[in-house]
Amino acid sequence: MTNKIYNAFDKIKADDYQKESTKQYLSKKYREGLRMNHHRTMKYAVSVVCTMLFLVIGGVGFAWMRTPVSYVSIDVNPSIELGLNRFDRVVSVEAYNAEGEAILSGLPLKWKKYTEAIDAVIECEEMRTYLTDASDLVLTVVADSAREAKLTEGVKACTSHIERGCHNTQADINMVPQAHESGLSCGKYNAWLQLLQYDSTITIDACREMTMAQIQEMLRAYEAGDGNGGTDGSTENAGNEGNAGNAGSNGNNGNTGTGVTDGNNGNTGNTGTAVNDGNSGDAENCGNGYGNGNGPQSGQGRHHHKGGSHE
DSSP states (O other): OHHHHHHHHHTOOOOHHHHHHHHHHHHHHHHHHHHHHHHHHHHHHHHHHHHHHHHHHHHHHHHHHHSOOEEEEEESSSEEEEEEOTTSBEEEEEESSHHHHHHHTTOOOTTSBHHHHHHHHHHSHHHHTTOOTTOOEEEEEEOOHHHHHHHHHHHHHHHTTOOSSEEEEEEOGGGHHHHHHHTOOHHHHHHHHHHHHHOTTOOHHHHHHSOHHHHHHHHHHHHTTOTTTTOSOOOOOSSOTTOTTOOSOTTOTTOEEEEEEEOTTSOOOEEEEEEOTTOOOOOOOOTTSOOOOOSSOOOOOOEEOSSOEEO
C-alpha cells in the first residue's frame, strides 16, 4: 500500500512556473510570519517597559509622598513629634517618652492635615490632664524658610484658645538628625540648645527628664540675668550707702563706727571703719559678721539683702 502511494506521487510533475509560484508563496508566508512575530515581540516589550516605568514612578511617588520635609513637635511633659510631607500631611508620628506613647496609642493621626492632628493631640482627654496652670505647652515648627511661616500660622490658629502657658517657636531644619539621634523631639532638643548657651554643664539626659515648664522657668531666669538659672542663692555687696555702724558726730574725738557685711557665700566679717579727727577706732572682725568699735559711742544699723544682711 505504501509503495502505491509513493508511486502515485512520483507521477506528479510540476513545471517551472508552478515551482516558482510555490516558492514565492512560501517566502511571502514566511515574511508575514516574521512580521507578526516581530509585532508580538514589540508589543510584549513595550508592555513590559510600561509596567516597569509605572512601578518605578509609582514607587518613587509613594516614597516622595511618605518622606517628611518638616516637623511640628508638641512638648509638655508628654513629648510628641509629627512629621509632615510636602502637602502638610502627617506621615510620621513619634513619641519620645512614656506619656507621649500613652497619648498616641488611641489617636490615628497619619495622613491627617497637620492642623487636624495638632487639634486631636491637645484636645484629647489624656493630654488635658497635663495642661494645667503650672504647665507649659511648647509647639515647635521645624521647616525650611519656604514652609515655616505658613506652618507657624497654622500652629498659632490651633492654640489661639489656650490663654496661658502656651509657646510657639521655630527651629532650624538642619538640627533634626542630631535631635533624633539624641532621643529628643526637635522642640526639646531646641530648648536644650538654648539652655546650653547659659550653662554648659546641662546634659541631654538631664534635659530629657525635665518638663517643659521646668526648662522654660530656667530660661526665663537666665534671660532675666540670674546666673543660677532660677535657683535660690545670692551674693551680698559690701560698701552700700548708709552702712551700719557709722556712729558719732563730727568733732567728737574717739567716736568710732564699724560697718559689717554679712553674705550667704561666707563673706562674713567684712568691715568698714569710720574714724573721726585722727582718733583711731578699731574694728574687730567676728565670724558672725559683727564688728565693735572701742570708742565711747557706737552706731549700728541694718541693711537686708535676699540671702544675707549687713550688720
